[in-house]
Amino acid sequence: MRVLVLLGAPGAGKGTQAHVLARHFGLPRVATGDLFRAAARDGTPLGLAARGYMERGELVPDEITVGMLLERLDAPDAERGAILDGFPRTRAQAEALDRALADRGTAVDAALLVDVPTGELLRRLTGRWLCSSAGHTYHDTAYPPRVAGICDIDGSALIQRDDDRPEIVRARLEQQLGALADVVDHYRTAGILQAVDGRRPIAAVTNDLLDALEPIPYWRTSP
Numbered sequence: 001m002r003v004l005v006l007l008g009a010p011g012a013g014k015g016t017q018a019h020v021l022a023r024h025f026g027l028p029r030v031a032t033g034d035l036f037r038a039a040a041r042d043g044t045p046l047g048l049a050a051r052g053y054m055e056r057g058e059l060v061p062d063e064i065t066v067g068m069l070l071e072r073l074d075a076p077d078a079e080r081g082a083i084l085d086g087f088p089r090t091r092a093q094a095e096a097l098d099r100a101l102a103d104r105g106t107a108v109d110a111a112l113l114v115d116v117p118t119g120e121l122l123r124r125l126t127g128r129w130l131c132s133s134a135g136h137t138y139h140d141t142a143y144p145p146r147v148a149g150i151c152d153i154d155g156s157a158l159i160q161r162d163d164d165r166p167e168i169v170r171a172r173l174e175q176q177l178g179a180l181a182d183v184v185d186h187y188r189t190a191g192i193l194q195a196v197d198g199r200r201p202i203a204a205v206t207n208d209l210l211d212a213l214e215p216i217p218y219w220r221t222s223p
């Protein structure tokens with residue numbers, strides 16, 4: 001089995017790229033956040049254990065997360081490999097993944113970082129506005145309303161969610177960037193980290209990721 005790890009801060013567009021690469025290679029995208037949300041919805045013991053952490057925006061403990069991820073990698077559709085999205089999020093998770101893959105006679109092939117500077121992440125994450133009557137969503141730069149501060153659809157005032165306010169977003173982002181830096185460091189030390197500029201348009205970022213994979217025979221796209 002061949003495993004690709006996609007890394008990026010919240011707002012970097014990592015999830016979008018994971019979907020595109022999974023389709024491109026015909027492999028499952030395995031996202032621990034999705035697995036936790038599904039488990040919480042189904043009310044499984046694992047889901048109930050994870051729910052409190054998720055609601056507080058904290059990382060779920062490594063033992064729970066690693067166990068769930070490895071079980072998912074043993075499913076038949078991941079036999080040829082998987083694109084990991086949102087895992088590993090800590091150095092301990094990265095080390096546990098290395099050990100588990102070594103037991104299966106394989107290793108992480110590449111860790112791809114969708115790199116976006118903190119200032120741009122803040123702009124992306126704090127630019128969201130909702131209309132006060134029906135929750136229609138807008139974004140300062142990506143999807144601005146025709147008239148600033150007014151909903152195109154129903155003319156109501158646009159408001160910002162409490163947790164989208166810059167000071168709240170900054171605090172959460174700084175925590176998450178610290179953990180991401182550890183994981184990036186782990187793969188850089190292993191010599192398999194490649195970073196691409198995540199400020200470019202979505203299709204350009206995808207091309208850069210595919211180019212980064214070209215030297216690795218299994219992931220080569222060109223004939």
Ligand code: AMP
Binds near residue numbers: 034055060090
């Ligand atoms: P996400 O959809 O990736 O933003 O994840 C949603 C939530 O699930 C996170 O805020 C964490 O509480 C939890 N979670 C997802 N992936 C991990 C992980 N690798 N380690 C710990 N917690 C995680």
